[in-house]
Amino acid sequence: MLFLVSLIGIVYSTQLTLVEPSLTIPSTKNASMPVNVADFGYVPYGRTVGGNLTYVENTCNPLNITLNSNIVLTMGATCKFLAQAMNVQSAGGKMLVIIYNHEEDISNFLLIAEYGSQQSFIPTMMINKADGEFLIEKLESMTIYAQVSFELKQQEIVDLQYFLSSFDVLSYLFLDEFLPFAKQMINKITFDPIYIQFYCKECEKTGYKATNQNCISGGRYCGQDPDQNGPLTGRDVILEDLRQICILQKYDLITWWNYMILFNELCFNNYQECPSKIMKSISINETIVNDCMTSSFVGKNTLLDDNTILKEQRYKIMRNHQVYWPSLYINGEFYKGDLYLNNADESTVFDVDDFAVLEAICDGFLDDSRPTLCNATGFFSIKDGELQDCKYNQFIFQKQVP
Known part of the structure; x- marks a missing residue:
């Protein structure tokens, strides 16, 4: 499943540049236009991908053409972006550029694919509607060589x-493999x-003075209920987040990483006593970790008092949008x-x-x-x-x- 998530505030620096001929794009007044690179498939960081632009009106179905390593330009469609990328890839295209079919700025969106999209080996990206229509018009009378540099x-x-x-679970997959x-x-x-967290809007209205089973600190820091009708709550998630942060603060990165690998292997089906057993097995002093967790609250009431560690985490989340x-x-x-x-x-x-x-x-x-x-x-x-x-x-x- 692919979906667009509104992500106002992040600016993407990657651009598609018209190399030959070097045309002036009306929206930017130069030969480059902004692109929004999809968060799936292969993105060749440190490299430049170039080729002739080929306009294909519909990439939702298998293409009966040979693209000869060209860059495909297509209009946005109702089918999934990944399906379009796979069709272009199968026909020999080296990159897919999708024209957003609405007037909004593409920098406000993020193209996300769920786990399992590794079969796409070409980069996919989106450009603004006006820029795409400009390219379609020019391609009617000329050949355009374009390129994109993927730099960090x-x-x-x-x-x-x-x-x-x-x-x-997916958070641990990357840790395990990397x-x-x-x-x-x-x-x-x-x-x-950085541990993702939420907050209780209703609790904010009352000054964080009420408890919530999915939160601590009066609703300032909340987690999603991990097992719905099961014994665990979002509060367990937030407290485990806090425990893992304290392990990293009191020990080295590899010790934290080893705890994470074991937690993933052993704790999802039997959580209650699992963290204690893991810490003991890899020589983590549970008392030191518990003291870190307790002292991170500004008072003695963990259900209502603010938490300095999680407050810093919230700042990092907001800073990165x-x-x-x-x-x-x-x-x-x-x-x-x-x-x-x-x-x-x-x-x-x-x-x-x-x-x-x-x-x-x-x-x-x-x-x-x-x-x-x-x-x-x-x-x-x-x-x-x-x-x-x-x-x-x-x-x-x-x-x-x-």
Whole structure:
């Protein structure tokens, strides 16, 4: 399922540039127009994609043409964006540009795909209606070569902000798959998990003086009920968020990560005593964590008093205008494209170059500070949470690759 989410406040810097001929676009007064890159498929960060523009009126059905690596321009339609991208990809197109068929500014929307869209290997994006109509008119009388550069801000140390929820299964999938790579670049990245939360509007009207089963702090911080009619509530979600933040504050990143992996494996079906057992199994002092949680409240009443840690989390959410999860920011820029690493596990041999999110993170490094992993090529496997180079492990390589 694909849907548009209103996301007012985020500005996207990626642009489609008309290279040959270099036409002046009326809306921008230069040869470039803004694009809104879809949050699915392959986004080739660090690279430039170029080709001749080809207008195809309808991409909802399989195309009976050969596109020869052209960039397809099409009008917005009632079918799913992913279906359009797959049809263009199957016909040999290298990129899909969809013209938004309403007058609103495309920067106010986010094109989201649910997990499972990894079969799309071309970037998809949207342009404003006026810009699209300008291109359609020009294509009637000329050939236009266009290109899009997918760039990220580069730094010596890459900053990663990951938006998640402690009771969201997909939030853990990225953590599970990315951990072996994170270990290889642990001294080259900062990783800041930010836990999505809500607030009770009715509670705000009464000055946060009433309790709510899905909230703490009088309704300032709330979570979604994870099991509906089951024993858990949104309050359990928020308190688990707080516990996980305290583990990260009191221990190192890998210890937090190990807790997260075990929580995902063991706690969803039997939560009540699970966090305590996990902490004990990986030498986390539960008293230290509980003291961190308790001291983060400004008073002794956790149901009504404000919480300093969650207040800071709320600020980070609002600063990034974040509306859905899981999602990733790289060096302060919102990452577009598939977040998952194709379920890489101990039975999988894979090529690191195929993983768009890893490629994007690597593109966030300055050239002289890139970790060794970012310059690696060839096949890898994962064993016991560690990367294995299949070039030196013929058994794994031969077993998995026909």
